[in-house]
Amino acid sequence: MELDYFCIGTAYGGSQAWFTDRFMKIGGCAAAAACDSCIFLERSHGIDGLYPYAADNLTREDYVKFSLCMKPYLHPRLFGINRLDTYIRGFEKYLKERDCNRIRMEAFAGNRESREAREVIEKQIRSSLPVPYLLLFHKNPEFKNYVWHWFMITGFLRQKDRFYVKAATYGGWKWLDLDALWDTGHRRRGGMILYTTPGKTT
Numbered sequence: 001m002e003l004d005y006f007c008i009g010t011a012y013g014g015s016q017a018w019f020t021d022r023f024m025k026i027g028g029c030a031a032a033a034a035c036d037s038c039i040f041l042e043r044s045h046g047i048d049g050l051y052p053y054a055a056d057n058l059t060r061e062d063y064v065k066f067s068l069c070m071k072p073y074l075h076p077r078l079f080g081i082n083r084l085d086t087y088i089r090g091f092e093k094y095l096k097e098r099d100c101n102r103i104r105m106e107a108f109a110g111n112r113e114s115r116e117a118r119e120v121i122e123k124q125i126r127s128s129l130p131v132p133y134l135l136l137f138h139k140n141p142e143f144k145n146y147v148w149h150w151f152m153i154t155g156f157l158r159q160k161d162r163f164y165v166k167a168a169t170y171g172g173w174k175w176l177d178l179d180a181l182w183d184t185g186h187r188r189r190g191g192m193i194l195y196t197t198p199g200k201t202t
Helices: 022-027 029-045 060-070 084-097 114-126 141-146 178-182
Strands: 104-109 131-135 149-159 162-169 172-177 191-196
Touching: 029 060, 029 084, 029 131, 029 149, 029 162, 029 191, 084 104, 084 131, 084 191, 104 114, 114 131, 114 149, 114 178, 114 191, 141 149, 141 162, 141 178, 162 178, 172 178
Parallel strands: none
Antiparallel strands: 104 191, 131 149, 131 191, 149 162, 162 172
């Protein structure tokens, strides 16, 4: 099952690679996750005021300008936005300043069981809600492009006993085995942000 996610030109979602601010280009992945969340939630849930441009006519130029609007709330820093609560505080401030009280956030820590992660991802996607995912270190080089990075989960796929997630970042997407992704092999882990909106539950 997949979200009816948005495209900007041929890109699947937005892309941090477009950012013209050099600090955002290097460390703006959390802001990009929030930008994508705003666009999706405005388009799919009718929550007005999240995206300051035309949500029905998305352009790369507007997305880049939007990233600079988000920068004060989720700005790049020395070690990046490497905590779930830092993302929540920053994005909550953005929402509050836009008088939006229709979105709630909950942290789902990366030290919980992968079985639980499967369950919440499936529930979020079935509720038409994207899932911002923070990966810190990982022992498996297969995930090197996702290390110390925020990206979006926009779908899931069950195949026998395997559970795959659709990971969107840099304007593209890839199916990843969630159990392998979740098993980082490190003590310090990231996790996920779970959104709720009126009438939706996690």
